[in-house]
Amino acid sequence: MTQEINLKSEITATQTGQRLDQAVAELFPDYSRTRIKEWILAGNVFIDGIAITRPREKVLESQIVEVNATIEEETQAEAQQIDLDIVYEDDHIIVINKQAGLVVHPGAGNSDGTLMNALLHHCPEIEHVPRAGIVHRLDKDTTGLMVVAKTVEAQTHLVAALQAREITREYEAIVIGTMTAGGTVDEPIGRHATKRTHMAVTHSGRPAVTHYRVAEKFRAHTRLRLRLETGRTHQIRVHMAYIGHVLVGDPVYGGRPKPPKAASEAFIETLKNFKRQALHAVRLELAHPYTCEVMSWLAPVPDDMVQLTKALRKDTEEHPEDML
Known part of the structure; x- marks a missing residue:
């Protein structure tokens, strides 16, 4: 299916001499x-009724610009009834608290049963929006808040806000090792040189910045609060591994159980049974793409991480000498 786009406006005096692509972007910022x-390159943009295919074409005051185009349905996934924890929804956006085990996009090994399939069932008109409105991702076993756009205009605004670092995303994590203070990791991330499903800190990667602070210390683990400036694949997982504090339960970056000395059998079992990275997107804040109102949401830490935290506290209380 396709969505018809029909736009019309007039070049202003201040736009005289601008490139066509620049002027059209100002006239139609959605x-x-x-x-x-x-x-433009496809011949869908007209000046005074004449198709112009050169983005660098200069425009003049009072010229009439028209756009007659279609947006092809980019979503190949099928609608499936999958339970979603919807935190907020209006005509423009949906905010979801994603559960562990839910893949965001269909792909190799996950042809269905994804968030995209669920969105197409919940909101069928979202098929007209690229990637079914998905603006940013969470890994399969990362839980927490995601925003989804219900219209092309909302998606364009949100993607631009992400790129401008105007959307706040905060996470809770539990890492291996005792950290004494917070800090910032400012290291580029790209594909691993030999492990193609892994990411890594690499000079040829894209800029990536993660801020973190210590929320709670345990004998051999630390609970962190983190904030992303950028949104690279596996960013928190890679950055924490890079500084020597892998996320508990991370199957890719080495978060194997590492119980401290003299730990109880119950505590060791709790660590062994935590089978996913201990990472949760706890807070999301953004300016609404239509009203511009600043909105903020919180998602409670899921039960498995709550139980892990309780076990860590109990272990720490049983060995107070290690916290001196």
Whole structure:
């Protein structure tokens, strides 16, 4: 299916001499520069009724610009009834508290049963939005808050806000090792040189910045609160591993159980049975793409991480000498 786009506006005096792609982006800010350039090259943008296919074409005051284009349905996934924990919804956005085990996009080994399949069932019109409105991702076994756009315009605004670092995303995590203070990891992330499903800190990667602070100390573990400036694949997991504090339960980056000395059997079993990375997107804040109102949501830490934290506290209380 396709969505018809029909736009019309007039070049202003201040836009005289601008490039066509720049002027059209200013006239119709709900659409990205990349999409507008594609429309120009495809002959979908008209000046005074004449199709212009050169993005660098200069425009003049009072010229009439029209866009007549279609947005192809990019979603190939099928709608499936899958339970979603919807924290907030209106005509423009959906905020979801994603459960562990839910993959965001269909892909190799996960052709269905994903968040995208669930969104298409919950909101069928979202099929007209690229990637079914998904703006950012959480890993399969990471829980917590995600925002989804219900319209192309909302998605364009939210993607731009992410790129401008105007959306706040905070996480709770439990890492291996005792950390004494918070800090910032500012290291680029890219594909691992030999393990293609892994990410790594690499000079050829894209900029990535993670801020973290200590929320609670245990004998051999630390509970952290983290805030992302960027949103690279596996960013928190890679950055914490890079500084020597792998997330508890992380199957990819080495979060194997490491119980402290003299730990009880019950505590050792709790660590062994925690089978996912201990990471939860706890807070999301953004300016609404339509009203511009600043909105904020909190998602309670899931029960498995709550129980892990209780076990860590109990172990620490049983060995107070190790905290001196």
